[in-house]
Amino acid sequence: MRKRSRQLIGVLMASAMVISTNVVIPNEYTYAQEDTSSIKSSGTYGNNITWTLQDGTLTVSGFGKLEKIDNSDFPWTGNDEIKKLNINKEITDIGNQVFYNLGNLQDVNFSDGLKSIGDWAFTNCDIRRLRIPDSVESIGECAFGGNSYLKKLVLPSNLKEIGVDAFSILNGGCMYLTGNAPKIEDENYVDIPGAVSGRKLTIIYPRDNKTYTEQFKNHFTQSEVNWVEEDVKDMSLDIDEGDDKVESVTLDVQGTTIETNDENRGKCNISINIKNYSGSVPSTSYVYVYLKSERDDSESKLMASYNDKTGSYELNMSDLYGTIGAFTWTYFSGKTWIEKIEIQSDSGKRKPAGNNSWYVIPVSSYGVVSNGSNPYVAEKPEDAKYWFNIHRTYSMTFYEPDLSVKSLKDNGGEIYKEEKTIAVEDGISAIGMNDVYKAKDLGDLKFKRWYCPFFDYMEDEELYDCSCVLYSEYDKDILVFDVKFDDGNDEVVDIKTINYDELDEDDLPVVEGYENYKWRVVRDTGAIYYIMDVDGNKPDKPLKIKNASTLSKDKIEAAVKDISNAAEKTNVSVEMNNATVIPNEILKAEQGKNVNVTFNTANSAWTINGKTIVSDNIEDANISLTKEAGSVSDSNLSDLIGKRSAEKIIFGNNDSFGFKADINLKTENDITNNKAVLIQKNATGYVYKSSSSVSNNNYSINVDNGNESYVIYGDNGDLNSDSKIDIRDAMSCLRHVSGREDLDCVREGFADVNFDGNVNIQDLIKEIHVVSGREDNF
Known part of the structure; x- marks a missing residue:
């Protein structure tokens, strides 16, 4: 910012100036206390x-002429912080010395409507590239003198007059004259003719314009000038484009097909000749070639290198098969x-980079590469002027697991082995590789x-883009348990096909x-390996695994302790995780106690009260179960179920349990009924055992044996399976309670509306209340 003292003097001068009866304020402005350009x-x-x-x-607005008043300085005179200038519309004339000596001013934006630029208006600035609007008709003497790094200048098409030394271009810049040759206002000069001074200057003027005579050219400047005639x-x-141009392009594989694979990787060469308007080769430029491919509309930016022997820029690509591209x-x-x-x-623009340093913004130009509407960009393959085909093939090696391996050492350290190798075309996706070769299902995998x-x-x-080793992936993980010995031998003792996150520590094999x-876990190719490093040599006999379906010793001891310390009528919870056998030690600790122990398994929760354990010879209890949904093979049972949904319950123990258990289960997601009825088969047929309400997809069954069992889903009180509770359901219940009609086991379960295991007068009364509207539900 300018010194504060200077600002104060300006304000004092402004307050004292009076012309006629009108007050003229030539220079009034605010100032900032701190010297910083971030403050407005x-x-x-x-x-x-x-x-x-x-x-x-600096943004200047207003209307009419912008010129000095009574030789008073402009507020911005000599301000070195100004780097950019915007002249807004309706300012018609810029007077003399308006922006003189703004040493860091680089970017100037004029608006259409400007008519003239006065003498010395922008002298000793740092303008690099400039376009003067076509509305300007006159440019004054030395208007842009001293802008030594001016590289590109576009003069207006309506320019009629230009002053002596209006521009000084000292470092090989380029000037565009777009209209008729202007008149040079030099009548006050004899020995210093010309509107432009400098060296190595290129001036482009309109082709076939007769006003550009040799006399004009000699008068316009006596500098080292290369005059170039070109169609407008x-x-x-565009002042943001460079002025170097592509003369020619040579592609040595133009229009051909290149085969690329692991052994033959393919190559090509692109040679580019470039010249500037002075006719010389600009060896300091950076030349980038953008290549595009049909594969996935990808693009790569590659830098060509200058060859001082040939005077051209060359791009040699010796590997079209691998990854190429300096920038992508x-x-x-x-x-x-x-x-x-x-x-x-x-050549062109600079911008501040802080700490009084600058960086250069490259200015670009483009070469003709397209037969389409835009000659400088070939966006579509059909518009390309320079092209070739690349035919890619990949070598894919497919590996599948061998679940029968007994030793990783004898199988290359893994259970996967090579099945076959196939050469495949480019453009195949990850899922599409299944169509090339499909692995076999392996049991439940x-x-x-x-x-x-x-x-x-x-x-x-996603598409494959190189040769690969491919491993088969399945719907479950493959967990390999391998024991390694000091002598270097090993033995695979177990292979599990379950999801890794479902494996509990208690499920690990005990050898x-x-x-x-x-066991230590090693995630390797294709499988998850559990390794046990043991001392000594591998024994001659195969290793044996203990039963892993029960709880660990620590958990058994903890459960026995919790049950022994539990007060009457309290609850104890035992997490079984993937174990499915209750050890007899736990059942013995619970026997005879009025304590509810809940055993939480992976798919159910078994609650057993110690009072119900009556066996004199308590053994381990298998509490595994599975459910099967779907059609019922027994035609008699199918008639009983009717349209209702049903699931078969298969217990791991199909005999008497030696205790009673309340088992909590989950329904399938598509079950919307509010009741689950359990029926079991005995020597005489199917009988009703228990029923439960369904809430949040949960229900419970009460059992004491593992006989063939089914859970039937329906609505409480709906005896006739017609999805409504009406007088017919009440009449069926009445006939049964009065002894006039026997209900089958399924209808009996839905008639037991109060879930007490019997159908009696209380159930009938509730049924009548609901049918008559005295109660909304059960």
Whole structure:
């Protein structure tokens, strides 16, 4: 910011100036206490101009002429913090010395409607690239003098007059004249003719415009000038584009097909000739080739290198099969073409990078590479001017597990082994590889898809882009338990096919003779390996596994202790996890006590009261069960069930349990009924055992044996299975209670509306109340 003392002087001068009867305020503005460009300052100048300065950008607004009043400085005069200038609409003229000596001003944006730029208006600034709007008709003497790094200048098409030394371009810049040759206002000069001074200057002017005579050219400048005639429509008038141009492109594999695979990886060469308007080759430019492929519409930006022997920029690609691209990872396949060629030059724009440093913003130009509507970009393969085909094939090796292996050492350290190798075409997705080769299902293992264990997991629709080793993936994990000995031998003692997160520590195999050793987990290719490292040599006899379906010794002891310490009429919970056998030690500790012990298994919860354990010879109790939904093979039972849903309950123990258990189960997701009825088969047929309400997909059954059992779903009180409770259900219940009619086991279960195991007068009264509307439900 300018010094505060200078600002105060300006305000004092403004308050003292009076012309006729009108007060003229040439220079009034606010100031900031701290010297920082992030704080906004603003003000007015005269009666027609307002201005703001914030973050290095000066914006001047208003109307009419912007010129000095009584030689008073402008508020921004000499301000080195100004880097960008915006001249808003309705300002028609910029007077003399308005923006003189703004040493860091680089970017200037004029608005259409500006008519003239005065003498010395932008002298000694740092403008790099400039386009003056077509509305400007005159540019004054030395208007842009001293902008030594001016690289690109576009003059207006309506320019009629230009002053002497209006521009000084000292470092090989480029000027565009887009209209008729302007008049040079140099009548006050004899020995210093010309509107432009500098060296190595290129001037582009309209082709076939007769006003550009040799006399004009010699008068316009005496600098080292390369005059280039060009159609206006072909001129690069965008000041953010460079001025180097592609002369020619050579592609050595143009229009051909290149075979690429593991052994023959393919190659090609692209040679690009570039010249600037001075006719020389710009060896300091950066040339980038953008290649695009049909494979997945991918694009790769590649840098060409300058070859000082040939004077061209060359891109040599010696491996079209592998990953290429200096800036992006790209795999090319199918039609591959040059999408665009970009030339970046460091001539042009600078921006501050902090700490009084600067960085260069490259300015780009493009070469013709397309036969489409935009000659500089070939977005579609059919528009490409330079192209070739890449035919890719991959070698895929498929591995499948052998669940019968007895030694990992003898199988390469894993259970997977190579099945076959197939050469496949490019463009096959992860899930599509199933169509190339499908692995076999292995027992309860259902094949899902292939995957490569050495890469990140690919989504189903993601495409393979290289040769791979593929392992079969299944709907469950494969857990391999292998015992390793000091002599280097090993033995696989068990292979489980369950999900890893479902395996509890109690489910780990216990190897006889090695009970004190622990398993360590190794996640390897295709499977999860549990390794037990033991001392000594491998024995001659095969290893044996103890029963792993019961609880560990520690858990048994903890459960016995909890039950022994439990008070009467209290509850104890035992987590079985994947164990399915209740050890007899626990049942003995519970026997005779009025304590409810709940055994939580993976799919059920068994609650046993110690008073119901009456056996004199208590053994381990198998509490495993499975459910089967679907049709019933017994035609008699099928008639009983009717339209209702049913599930078969299969107990691990199909004999008497030696206790009574209340078992909590979950329904299938599609069950919407409110009651579950358990029936069991005995010597005389099926009998009603118990019933339960269904709440949040949960219900319970009460059993004392593992006879053939079915759970029937329906609605409480709906004896006739017609999805409604009406007079017919009440009449059936009445006839049964009065002894006039026997109900079958299923109807009996739904008639037992109060869940007490009997159908009696209380059930009939509730049924009548619901049917008559005196109660809403049971």
